[in-house]
Amino acid sequence: MTQSPFSPGVAAGRLDDAAYSENFSELHPALDPHEALVAADRCYFCHDAPCITACPTDIDIPLFIRQIATGTPDAAAKTILSQNIMGGMCARVCPTETLCEEACVREMAEGKPVKIGQLQRYATDHLQQQGIHPFSRATVTGKTVAVVGAGPAGLSCAHRLAILGHDVTVHDARPKPGGLNEYGIAAYKTPEGFAQAEVDWLLQIGGITLEHGKALGADVTLDQLQSDFDAVFLGMGLGGVNALDVEGGDKAGVSDAVDFIADVRQSSDLGALPVGRDVVVIGGGMTAVDAAVQSKLLGALNVTLAYRRGRDRMNASVFEQDLAASKGVRIMTNVVPKAVHGNGAVREIEFEYVTDDMAGTGETVRIPADQVLRAIGQTLESNGLPDLEMGKIAVTGSGRTSVDGVWAGGDCALGGDDLTVTAVAEGRDAAMDIHASLMG
Known part of the structure; x- marks a missing residue:
């Protein structure tokens, strides 16, 4: 068993190959x-x-x-x-x-x-599976649109614009397209490279160019895109993760759940991924559940999902909560982290019980932990954006921002419910509004 360098007790290869294959097989087999x-x-x-x-x-x-x-x-x-x-x-x-x-x-x-x-x-x-693409492009309009983010919102927007005859360039910070679909969803939900296969199929429409390693603010600016293109759509999602602002929150073994999920998604050898014996995931959304379940499937002995409110307030659906419980994940509710204990690396995490209105009770509990995963919300990372509201890009109508000629949709924009399907809808609707604007 290979010992991980970042926290004692966190190791790779806890299971054999057959167990990994079974654990990460498809959650819902296809209908015949x-x-x-x-x-x-x-x-x-x-x-x-x-x-x-x-x-x-x-x-x-x-x-x-x-x-x-x-x-x-x-x-x-x-x-x-x-x-x-x-x-x-x-x-x-x-x-x-x-x-x-x-x-x-x-x-x-x-x-x-x-x-x-x-x-x-x-x-x-x-x-x-037949390789059929049922749509074709309209007559090329000569108009160009920049899309930032190759996730569900950006790709949906790009595809609709391409159908309408516009030429689209998609800028994405990651080495592979797909965004959340490629990097942020539990591996057992979309195995066998489906996310990339769907992107490849989508791009058959033509008229869409992908440029990787292009992060807004670092590699390309909004002003530059406005200068080079006739319109801009922002769909880069949320790149930052909220910090665990408690004593010891920076100890070895404390990391982001989104990074953990991405590592699982991109791994070609699940047996090489380190996981703790005692894993604690902090959060109550889909990311938290995906991280907790996959920790268990990788061989963690004890996995606890800790959430600050009751189960009825969790963003994860009841189905997802029940799935976690069925895999052996313990769900603790009405608890908030107070401190991370350990000599350099996490050994325990301390929680305080709170009431439904988040008032502290003074009662605390310590849980053994050699790996703590933060799933406590993501933040928008970029400079020079249009007006923000509640930490996201403010939009009106079909994604119009405060800057003329710039639209936004998906997780980076205010509104919606942070679902893949909602991001797709927002990208599609913004594309229709961009088309109407460009064609007068």
Whole structure:
């Protein structure tokens, strides 16, 4: 077993190869054709379907399910992708249990919704696995648009602009495109390189150029982009992570959950990734759950997810909370970190119990820990941005910022709910507004 240099007790190779393969196998296996037909047959094809209203990208869900039921999954895929060009990824990572499926009439009547997410994946996979791209570019307009960020918002915006005939250059700080989809989602949700395969498929539209290693503020400025392009869309997400501002918060073994998830996502050998015996994840969102579950799957003996409020206030869905519990993650609520203890490296973390209104009770507890992962919110990192509000870019309408000719969407912009599907919708809508502005 290889000892990690950054904290005693944190090591790689806790499991054998077979265990890693099983633990990180796909969370939701794909439907086969017969299963898809059976699932589609449960849809009532509602005329005024509540599931459409619940979908941030307004996909015509009854229509695409009817198309599956009639044996035309590629037509179903086009129905989906015309509204959500990243429908394949969203089918895998969307919290459908709190969006379309929660609104499903079958859910309300029987407590068992139509499998909308899995049917969406069935249709989009059927099309994309054939290498088919169902859209083509309009006549080239001669207009150019800069997109900052190759994540869901940026790629959605770029694709729609390319369809409309504009030439788009996407600037991204990372070495690979995809943003959150590539670097920030649990590996068991999108295994086998799906994120990159979807980007490659998306780029078949043409008219989109990717430039990597281009971070806004460090490598390229907003003024420069405004000078070189006819319009600019900002979709770079949130690059910073809030610090753990407690005594000992900078000890070895305390790190960012987003970096941990990225390491897991990019690893070609899970057995080489170090993980502690006693891991504590601080936070209550999807990032916290993804980090906690993957710690357990890498072989951590004890994993605790600690959140400052009650479970009903966690940003992670009930499904995600239950998934964590089913993998052996202990969930502590109404606790806030007070100190990290250890001689140079973390050995324990101390929490104080708080009331629902965040008032301290004076009662504390210490938990053994050799690895602490922060998942306590991200911050916007860049200089020279348009006006900010509540730490994000202020926007109106379809993503218009305070600077003429500059739009924004996704996690870096104010509004929305920090979901992949919402970012896709915001990128798409901004593209339509950019097009209208450019064409007068």
